[in-house]
Amino acid sequence: MGDVEETVADVGEFALIRRITGGRPKGAATLLGPGDDAAVLAAPDGRVVACTDVLVEGVHFRFDWSPPTQVGSKAAAVNLADIAAMGATPTGLLVGLACPSTTPASVVDELSAGLAAEAARARVGVVGGDMARSDTFVISVTALGSLDGRAPVTRSGAMPGDVVAVAGKLGWSAAGLAVLGRGFRSPVTVVGAHRVPAPPYAAGPSAALAGATSMIDVSDGLLADLAHIAEASTVAIDLVGGLIPVDQRLIEVASALGADARHWVLTGGEDHALAATFPSASSVPPEFRVIGSVTRGAGVTIDGKAYTGDPGWQHWR
Amino acid sequence: MGDVEETVADVGEFALIRRITGGRPKGAATLLGPGDDAAVLAAPDGRVVACTDVLVEGVHFRFDWSPPTQVGSKAAAVNLADIAAMGATPTGLLVGLACPSTTPASVVDELSAGLAAEAARARVGVVGGDMARSDTFVISVTALGSLDGRAPVTRSGAMPGDVVAVAGKLGWSAAGLAVLGRGFRSPVTVVGAHRVPAPPYAAGPSAALAGATSMIDVSDGLLADLAHIAEASTVAIDLVGGLIPVDQRLIEVASALGADARHWVLTGGEDHALAATFPSASSVPPEFRVIGSVTRGAGVTIDGKAYTGDPGWQHWR
Missing domain, CATH: 3.30.1330.10 (PurM-like, N-terminal domain)
Structure with a gap:
């Protein structure tokens, strides 16, 4: 042999x-x-x-x-x-x-x-x-x-007046994929984020204990997954553009590749961050950052306007 | 379109x-x-x-x-x-x-x-x-x-002196596969048994309630799966040739194809019958038929002799 x-x-x-x-x-x-x-x-x-x-x-x-x-x-x-x-x-x-x-x-x-x-x-x-x-x-x-006695946090419990918050990385996996797609192997932190997501596991039970009204893991893209919550809860979600976290590292990588870091954050799937809604900003646990609010209506907007970039990843299309 | x-x-x-x-x-x-x-x-x-x-x-x-x-x-x-x-x-x-x-x-x-x-x-x-x-x-x-409060029935609890029993069909899937392999589509009952096994689901909890000491579902073949029990329990299993159930229908199909119905029963996987051991023949529930006994030693025999046919199905070989 x-x-x-x-x-x-x-x-x-x-x-x-x-x-x-x-x-x-x-x-x-x-x-x-x-x-x-x-x-x-x-x-x-x-x-x-x-x-x-x-x-x-x-x-x-x-x-x-x-x-x-x-x-x-x-x-x-x-x-x-x-x-x-x-x-x-x-x-x-x-x-x-x-x-x-x-x-x-x-x-x-x-x-x-x-x-x-x-x-x-x-x-x-x-x-x-x-x-x-x-x-x-x-x-x-x-x-x-x-669930250790807690009620499950579904996608369908968001209510007008709730705040929207996220825990974990956003856009890093998409950035890593873009880097690899150009034939590069670095920066290592960005490429590594595509290869292995680092979901904030403990933030899930934290959110439940804090009274989260709905939650989803971001696998199709932030906007696409918030749209799942909006649809299941029959509400609208409006994000505040200035609150959407775009890491400095992603801005640097995007600049080098001629890409848009914010687009990665809004539409990149596979980071497996958690997006949740809470009854008030004061109830949001420390792992989460508030990025918007729940209102009456349907769909997901940023500063009241529809996002016109590409939709989230669809496996079949 | x-x-x-x-x-x-x-x-x-x-x-x-x-x-x-x-x-x-x-x-x-x-x-x-x-x-x-x-x-x-x-x-x-x-x-x-x-x-x-x-x-x-x-x-x-x-x-x-x-x-x-x-x-x-x-x-x-x-x-x-x-x-x-x-x-x-x-x-x-x-x-x-x-x-x-x-x-x-x-x-x-x-x-x-x-x-x-x-x-x-x-x-x-x-x-x-x-x-x-x-x-x-x-x-x-x-x-x-x-398990509804019952202890799980593993492969490792068989004891010398136990009886060995089976519930469900044996050899039917192998017979169906042989029929299809020759390009035939009937007999329908045999071909159907290959296409969809009919595991005796209720016999599992019955066996547990009756005090089964070990149990396995027959997916690799009766002898191969009893060998898993023998190995996990560090015992030997001896089957009584005359008690091994070979359905008349399988004998007819085997005769038509020039095959050996008993070989299908002993080595054919995929029927998902249940094989179990019980402390005594009197404790065996009605869904099961006794086909042998557990003794000291290792391996599986029929009337004290090793079976010399092909081994059970191995996916990789």
């Missing part, structure tokens, strides 16, 4: 599932971990929050742009952010992996390590997994969470 | 997710259904059982052999069977779908209908979903369940 690289076909399905799920920190909520037909997780208040996301090579990630560790971390992060957006604390992850049988086993190992590292950042374990052969590399992650 | 068929790209991601998850029976455990960042399900005893399975076109199903409705039903059934194999009752499903953007929207609609129908058979709802574009058609399903 010599220096021929070991593939997933060489290792075999069961051994690889053990590699994905085995030998990692268990997470406090794991009652029965991987290795059986199913796992058992604590659901202390008698309810479980659950969501699922699918990531496809060439669509959501590219191994020539992101090493497998970062792809794994991202796959975990996008799901854990959805749990946080309900006001819940994550309790566990399950992962389904479909990949070509010629995939180096090291790619699966590194991807699993990234997934487990992000899970550990959210204090949960990877409690279940499945693998299959596929021409396309597809990662499907399911995250579970606990 | 005339008779040009509508594709998933025409319909768009959000509309399709709504089609997958919307307008179906909710399931008694659904507290907050699809349409938000995550769903909320009841977990009445403070625990949730969770598992995930990935199905790939060309590996686990073929649309030229199985209509999309049946592929959807199968994707649900294989996961719900894993929940049953823990002794749990299913409470909800989440589905991730990756498919080419040229896929007819009707395929997704029919697949969703099949998924929802099987979910309804298990009295649960499809509470979450995600869609992505992919060159390969991949379905990832996560099932959740409730």
